[in-house]
Amino acid sequence: xxxxxDRREVDDIWAYVPDEAALSPGGCITxxxxxxxxxxxxxxxxxxxxxxxxxxxxDPHELEEFLxxxxxxxxxxxxxxxxxxxxxxxxxxxRLGYEGELRAVGHVLRDQILYMNRSGFDAFETERAxxxxxxxxxxxxxxxxxxxxxxxxxxxxxxxxxx
Amino acid sequence: MYRYDEFDTRIVKERVEQFRGQVARRLSxxxxxxxxxxxxxxxxxxxxxxxxxxxxxxxxxxxSPRQMRALAEIARKYDRGYGHFTTRQNIQFNWVALKDIPDxxxxxAEVEMHAxxxxxxxxxxxxxxxxxxxxxxxxxxxxxxxxxxRQWSTFHPEFAFLPRKFKIAVTAAEHDRAxxxxxDIGLNMRRKDGEVGFEVHVGGGQGRTPHIAAKVSxxxxxxxxxxxxxxxxxxxxxxxxxxxxxKARIKILVxxxxxxxxxxxxxxxxxxQRDAEKxxxxxxxxxxxxxxxxxxxxxxxxxxxxxxxxxxxADAAFARWTRVNLHPHxxxxxxxxxxxxxxxxVAAGDAxxxxxxxxxxxxxxxGHDDIRVSHAQNVVLPHVALDDVxxxxxxxxxxxxxxxxxxxxxxxxxxxxxxxxNLANARSIPVGMAIQEAFSDPDDQxxxxxxxxxxxxxxxACGHHHVGHVGIxxxxxxxxxxxxxxxxxxxxxxxxxxxxxxxxxxADDVPVALxxxxxxxxxxxxxxxxxxxxxxxREGMQPFKDAIYADA
Numbered sequence: 001x002x003x004x005x006d007r008r009e010v011d012d013i014w015a016y017v018p019d020e021a022a023l024s025p026g027g028c029i030t031x032x033x034x035x036x037x038x039x040x041x042x043x044x045x046x047x048x049x050x051x052x053x054x055x056x057x058x059d060p061h062e063l064e065e066f067l068x069x070x071x072x073x074x075x076x077x078x079x080x081x082x083x084x085x086x087x088x089x090x091x092x093x094x095r096l097g098y099e100g101e102l103r104a105v106g107h108v109l110r111d112q113i114l115y116m117n118r119s120g121f122d123a124f125e126t127e128r129a130x131x132x133x134x135x136x137x138x139x140x141x142x143x144x145x146x147x148x149x150x151x152x153x154x155x156x157x158x159x160x161x162x163x
Numbered sequence: 164m165y166r167y168d169e170f171d172t173r174i175v176k177e178r179v180e181q182f183r184g185q186v187a188r189r190l191s192x193x194x195x196x197x198x199x200x201x202x203x204x205x206x207x208x209x210x211x212x213x214x215x216x217x218x219x220x221x222x223x224x225x226x227s228p229r230q231m232r233a234l235a236e237i238a239r240k241y242d243r244g245y246g247h248f249t250t251r252q253n254i255q256f257n258w259v260a261l262k263d264i265p266d267x268x269x270x271x272a273e274v275e276m277h278a279x280x281x282x283x284x285x286x287x288x289x290x291x292x293x294x295x296x297x298x299x300x301x302x303x304x305x306x307x308x309x310x311x312x313r314q315w316s317t318f319h320p321e322f323a324f325l326p327r328k329f330k331i332a333v334t335a336a337e338h339d340r341a342x343x344x345x346x347d348i349g350l351n352m353r354r355k356d357g358e359v360g361f362e363v364h365v366g367g368g369q370g371r372t373p374h375i376a377a378k379v380s381x382x383x384x385x386x387x388x389x390x391x392x393x394x395x396x397x398x399x400x401x402x403x404x405x406x407x408x409x410k411a412r413i414k415i416l417v418x419x420x421x422x423x424x425x426x427x428x429x430x431x432x433x434x435x436q437r438d439a440e441k442x443x444x445x446x447x448x449x450x451x452x453x454x455x456x457x458x459x460x461x462x463x464x465x466x467x468x469x470x471x472x473x474x475x476x477a478d479a480a481f482a483r484w485t486r487v488n489l490h491p492h493x494x495x496x497x498x499x500x501x502x503x504x505x506x507x508x509v510a511a512g513d514a515x516x517x518x519x520x521x522x523x524x525x526x527x528x529x530g531h532d533d534i535r536v537s538h539a540q541n542v543v544l545p546h547v548a549l550d551d552v553x554x555x556x557x558x559x560x561x562x563x564x565x566x567x568x569x570x571x572x573x574x575x576x577x578x579x580x581x582x583x584x585n586l587a588n589a590r591s592i593p594v595g596m597a598i599q600e601a602f603s604d605p606d607d608q609x610x611x612x613x614x615x616x617x618x619x620x621x622x623x624a625c626g627h628h629h630v631g632h633v634g635i636x637x638x639x640x641x642x643x644x645x646x647x648x649x650x651x652x653x654x655x656x657x658x659x660x661x662x663x664x665x666x667x668x669x670a671d672d673v674p675v676a677l678x679x680x681x682x683x684x685x686x687x688x689x690x691x692x693x694x695x696x697x698x699x700x701r702e703g704m705q706p707f708k709d710a711i712y713a714d715a
Contacts, residue, residue, distance in 0.1 A: 083321075095435065111198075145319075
């Protein structure tokens with residue numbers, strides 16, 4: 001599946017291992033929050049990097065103790081109309097200070113990517129949007145009204161010369 | 164009123180181009196209909212029974228004459244010569260073609276208007292007191308904070324895909340004309356020890372399961388308001404139900420979680436915000452926005468106007484209209500005028516293109532360029548000199564806009580119903596018209612006094628039937644329309660949900676049943692000053708129920 005990260009198309013070295021599948025000995029993998037919690041020792045002892053995939057009902061606070069060991073957090077959007085992932089992303093970035101890759105997976109559409117990016121996502125796994133279209137989507141607005149997890153400065157600061 | 168600066172202008176124009184692109188991608192097939200649907204909804208575009216409907220935002224109900232003329236032009240150019248003012252203080256056009264909508268939005272952008280977030284599961288147009296800035300009974304003008312909330316909620320990246328739609332209302336008056344207790348969030352402005360803040364109510368709503376909001380905070384200082392709203396929104400976005408759209412509003416989260424526990428969730432989320440997460444609106448931005456809402460410069464005038472008094476003596480119809488459609492202004496010698504959009508035989512809230520032009524002209528000539536839309540689907544000119552009222556009245560009257568019924572029994576809230584809406588189970592407009600017919604005598608209406616009838620054509624309650632003194636709900640029973648009557652609802656500071664009186668009535672039986680109900684009220688009231696709702700609250704359901712079903 002095409003992966004867009006930091007506004008470029010990149011190869012995906014990661015694989016998600018469903019709970020019912022055995023873990024491969026090598027390679028970068030993501031697992032569910034439940035598996036991360038139940039097989040913590042074994043997972044953290046691996047020589048490869050480790051990541052986690054959050055489902056909409058998962059509480060990102062449960063990742064707090066693992067954050068400096070995680071190289072990737074995927075947030076799943078089973079349906080793009082389920083907006084819980086935006087709050088999970090904001091909590092991870094702004095409340096918990098996570099700085100690694102934050103990837104949107106699942107039903108990820110072009111017209112949601114700006115909101116996702118503003119909420120803290122830097123990577124998007126999407127089969128429904130080509131890179132040029134995604135880049136356009138990220139630039140559709142030259143100003144924003146509220147601070148979020150991105151670098152954009154809200155207009156209430158720009159109006160008063162505060163960048 | 165607020166005027167766009169370069170940033171607001173850019174954002175709204177960029178929105179037009181974005182939607183133009185979305186429509187093009189839909190027409191090319193790149194976007195599937197189910198993927199396009201939430202995008203068009205967040206731009207106010209609904210697929211209705213006969214055509215697309217476009218809902219345009221009128222933030223907190225305020226319009227300039229120029230904007231009103233632009234709406235008239237849209238009615239002429241893209242619709243069938245009229246528009247429909249809604250209970251959300253917005254306007255809807257029922258006959259716009261999808262291909263034209265990007266052009267309509269471009270026209271709107273020219274007059275600082277848009278259709279952003281007028282539908283969809285996001286934060287909707289913020290509503291307020293239609294007398295804001297003019298009425299005696301407010302502690303301050305709520306509009307600057309409405310505008311601040313409008314900007315904060317516009318394209319908020321975290322809250323665009325909520326479990327369900329989300330409505331915020333703000334009032335600053337003792338008498339609540341914004342129905343804050345039946346909103347997802349209702350804010351009541353307060354002053355405490357010299358500080359401005361907000362009493363916060365959460366989880367009110369109508370629809371299938373009506374709820375009166377729970378008070379979540381007595382006082383949130385103005386500097387913390389947006390952070391507090393973010394805490395509420397995040398709790399809702401994370402924990403609101405998404406398994407059943409009929410249980411997805413925040414009212415269900417509040418009632419299933421319990422008020423205490425819900426309050427704790429909000430307080431905990433609010434307390435956990437780090438400094439870097441705080442919105443920290445600069446004081447100069449708060450001042451900048453307030454500066455747009457300075458009161459108009461009203462020349463000093465005596466408290467009473469000779470010409471006004473003389474005209475009342477000479478013209479009985481005018482005198483009647485002044486008794487009903489004027490509201491006291493905070494400045495001596497001025498008044499606030501309600502332009503009724505509820506004449507006999509016209510769907511509630513409808514205005515023609517010509518009428519919109521007339522209202523724009525009159526607001527310029529006599530109303531300091533200020534126009535409001537009320538949630539009762541009328542138009543308000545908030546600042547009119549008593550000296551000018553008679554001239555204004557004559558021009559309104561010539562345009563069919565001087566119906567003397569503000570707040571009276573024929574001033575009903577009526578949803579579009581089965582005549583337009585594909586959710587409806589029954590027609591609303593004809594029932595409303597039949598009731599108007601039954602109470603057409605203006606003397607009779609004046610004698611009955613304040614009386615709110617609200618009519619919805621289905622359980623979604625767009626006609627606010629739960630909070631009508633008399634609520635009428637259309638239902639379908641084996642292909643036949645029936646109307647259930649509720650009594651005792653109100654949307655003001657004493658908000659209450661109406662109680663069902665009994666089995667549904669056929670459409671033809673509704674007006675006669677209401678006649679008997681009104682006669683019973685006249686027998687029971689202690690004086691003409693006691694309104695129907697007061698008599699109902701004193702006497703209870705039984706005598707009125709007996710009256711409604713007297714022939715059953």
